[in-house]
Amino acid sequence: MSPSLANRLRIGFAIGFAVLTAMAVIGVGRFIQQRQDFEDAIARSYQVEMTARLRLERAGKPAAARATAVKETARRSELRDQISDDSRDTALLVAAGLIAGLTGALLLFSGLIASMRQPLEELVAAAGRLAAGDRSTRVRVGGLSETATLGAAFNEMATELEQEASQRDQLDRLKDEFVLTTSHELRSPLTSVQGFAELLMLERDSLTPKQAETVEIILDNCRHLVRLLNDLLDLARSDAGRLAITPRPTAVAPLIDDAVRTMRAQTETSNQALSQQIEPGLPLIEVEPDRIRQILVNLLTNAHEYSPPGASIEVTARVVGADVEIAVTDNGPGIPESQLDHVFERFTRGDAGLTQRVGGTGLGLAISKSLVELHGGTIAVESTPGVGSTFSFRLPVARR
Amino acid sequence: MTRVLVADDSETILLLMRTRLELAGYEVETAADGQEVTERLHDGESGPLPDLLLLDAMMPRKSGIDALRELRAAGVETPALIVSAHQDATDADAPSDLEVSGYLTKPIDFDRLLDSIAELTS
Numbered sequence: 001m002s003p004s005l006a007n008r009l010r011i012g013f014a015i016g017f018a019v020l021t022a023m024a025v026i027g028v029g030r031f032i033q034q035r036q037d038f039e040d041a042i043a044r045s046y047q048v049e050m051t052a053r054l055r056l057e058r059a060g061k062p063a064a065a066r067a068t069a070v071k072e073t074a075r076r077s078e079l080r081d082q083i084s085d086d087s088r089d090t091a092l093l094v095a096a097g098l099i100a101g102l103t104g105a106l107l108l109f110s111g112l113i114a115s116m117r118q119p120l121e122e123l124v125a126a127a128g129r130l131a132a133g134d135r136s137t138r139v140r141v142g143g144l145s146e147t148a149t150l151g152a153a154f155n156e157m158a159t160e161l162e163q164e165a166s167q168r169d170q171l172d173r174l175k176d177e178f179v180l181t182t183s184h185e186l187r188s189p190l191t192s193v194q195g196f197a198e199l200l201m202l203e204r205d206s207l208t209p210k211q212a213e214t215v216e217i218i219l220d221n222c223r224h225l226v227r228l229l230n231d232l233l234d235l236a237r238s239d240a241g242r243l244a245i246t247p248r249p250t251a252v253a254p255l256i257d258d259a260v261r262t263m264r265a266q267t268e269t270s271n272q273a274l275s276q277q278i279e280p281g282l283p284l285i286e287v288e289p290d291r292i293r294q295i296l297v298n299l300l301t302n303a304h305e306y307s308p309p310g311a312s313i314e315v316t317a318r319v320v321g322a323d324v325e326i327a328v329t330d331n332g333p334g335i336p337e338s339q340l341d342h343v344f345e346r347f348t349r350g351d352a353g354l355t356q357r358v359g360g361t362g363l364g365l366a367i368s369k370s371l372v373e374l375h376g377g378t379i380a381v382e383s384t385p386g387v388g389s390t391f392s393f394r395l396p397v398a399r400r
Numbered sequence: 401m402t403r404v405l406v407a408d409d410s411e412t413i414l415l416l417m418r419t420r421l422e423l424a425g426y427e428v429e430t431a432a433d434g435q436e437v438t439e440r441l442h443d444g445e446s447g448p449l450p451d452l453l454l455l456d457a458m459m460p461r462k463s464g465i466d467a468l469r470e471l472r473a474a475g476v477e478t479p480a481l482i483v484s485a486h487q488d489a490t491d492a493d494a495p496s497d498l499e500v501s502g503y504l505t506k507p508i509d510f511d512r513l514l515d516s517i518a519e520l521t522s
Contacts, residue, residue, distance in 0.1 A: 184485045185485075187485040187505075187506040187507060188410050188412075188413060188485065188506060189412075190506070190507050191413060191416070191506040191507040191508055192410070192412040192413060192416055194507045195413075195416040195420065195507070195508065195510065196416060198420075198510060199416070199419060199420060199423075202423065222507065226507055
């Protein structure tokens, strides 16, 4: 067991107190003793003088008596000088003792502080590292029992944090693995369902309208399942840090043309106006084209599905600082402010009434956000209920 | 008639492929895994080589990739399409020593598959 700070302080105080008390007692005792001796000596001197004068005057020797008086007076004067010197010496001695005692106490305290400082500084530094996320950080345990206990407790806490983090990482890995495997395993049966439904549709003419409609519903749901699986897979990959992109300098306009062309059939069915406005002379952006197309189609699909027939949807692209900003604006119902903060979260969708009609997976915006961030960009939304919504994302310009 | 050898470990998928390809006018043979594919082609007992291989990338015993590697090593140059359950199967996933004519993902887009087959066997 290492010595404790409290015990050291206690011992230090006791020694200091004893030394100071002893100094005081000795000093005062000596002072009183000197005073006593002095008074005794003065009294003796007077007595000698009186006795001598009485005896000598009676004997008729007044000169000798006077001489004795002079001698004793001189002696008393000497004694007074002596006591004055002695008192000063004693006072000096006591003062020196006090100074020595205080110096000793100071040395003791600075020694204690020094022995605390090093482990405390180490603890402060380690706590900083731990807070910054380095869970493998540990401190040396030693020194006074208080800092040793503190250090041991700190290490124990860090170990627990490290274990928890590794368990959480492991759970996350299991979850990602599970999603990847599930999405993989579901594809074979889904292929069969979709494939056979398509086979039925090849013979549409021999189906009753009711049967044909039923098969259409099966196919619709197959496509929805495929989208869901693809989205889940993207998210799981993104979580696992396995969503890799290979960015290359890419022109913006063809990407937008492509996405708009993909969406054209759907918006025309709903009689929605789909337009694009691209700033002339846009620089190339450093992206993986397929992924940007995926984001654009996600945003356009949302605009299309959440806006009523006859609405207008516009894609714009312009330079903002060192980035290119691409935005999809619709004049649909807009998003209530209370939901605006959550639109990029998973499985967050508009209100229930809309959701029934809308066929999305609730993952599109979460994936779009992951993808934009993977490219080193940012995504944002602005919306006014009753006026419309704008989803915009910024991507870095390609370096030449 | 153009002959296509399809390998997949799912009987349902094989039935689907057979039905769909036969409808499109192809002669279809099936195999349950890569092992069966290599045995049949190595023996040469099934007559001349098929005009096209349609191999699932992941199968028990021997994968489509491994089977194709063996066939290529044995000098079989029949065009091959690889079907993968991975959403983003690309050329990067497969070893570059394989001459693969194309990749398809499940669920299979049959229009695309039929286009590819027509192109590769014309």
